[in-house]
Amino acid sequence: MKQLLIASLLALAATPLLADQPSAACAAKRARIESEISQAQAQGRQQQLAGLQKALRANQSHCTDALLAAERESDIQKATKKVAEREQKLKKAQAKGDPQKIAHQQGELDKARSDLTEAQKPLLP
Template sequence: MKKRTLVTGLLVLLPVCSALAKPQLTGCAAKEHDIKQQIEQAHKHNNPHRADGLHKALREVREHCTDESLRRERLSDVHEKEHEVTQRLRDLDEAKQSGNPEKIEKRKKKLKEARQELAEAKAELSK
């Protein structure tokens, strides 16, 4: 019985310990970390041109990135995506007025894509 309790206790603590071991990075630190991982992948796949471009991107992030500027950039992207969704809604309304089923389906697909892009942009805000 004690062995089962000990194992259960350890399983409960495992996610807590792993969360403490690697803190969640945000802002420019997260961006820098992502670029470093991409550089590793480029080297791993023997892609020197991609690695060179990523090294340049890493230098740019280190020299110019601030958490505030990154937040403003991401917020701007969200506003842009919101505008796109609004436009796609208008396009869908026009297609419905025309009564053309192919056009309606096409506009629905475009709206779905725009909404997905908006959701992704909003998710970036918290990174």
Template sequence: MATKHLAALLLMCGLVTPVMASNPACDQKASELERQIQYAREAGNNHRVAGLEKALSAVRKNCTDAGLIREKKHDIAEQEDDIDEILEDIREKESEGRYDKVKSLERKLERERAELEHLRQELSTLEKR
């Protein structure tokens, strides 16, 4: 009887391991959440621990690398839309002669473009896994 249970357990482990290994980006995301949970515990931040544990549970239950890639592409599209809006605002302020606002918007544009580049690098990393 014990031999049958052991064989079944080994068979299940063999079936589960490839599924877990097929989402390395999700595994990395879970590891990062675990690290943040440890820091929050050390800092005595129980509310943060609870929130991070909830997020970790969701990652373990629902995360797929394909889903992470889809989300990252969505984030990139939103960032590109934000940049387009800033460019439109810059053109508008230039036509109004509001060069003080243009300078401010150009700084904001620079930050948003840097964030877009960061998102694209993250997507590239996800797609290589």
């Protein structure tokens, strides 16, 4: 009985310590942001740096797995919509037969598909 009481007290004492630990997904996002901050600093991009620092503060104070999942789903939906729009524009360009417009729209579609693939990547590396 005494051992059970001690084990319970230890578990309760450790709970706040565990609550302060960020989830693996939040930690991975934080690491990505920190890497981008280093790149922005190295290249002297002050506006991007300010935005990244703001994102890092938001990650440190508000990041949850549920929030990341919702953001990811939103990003996937936006990227899917963009791919559909780019496909329509490519079809219009193909109907007109202008090789320059076709090439341009194909490039835009390729970029949109790349963005969709990036959005679909799992939260954890």
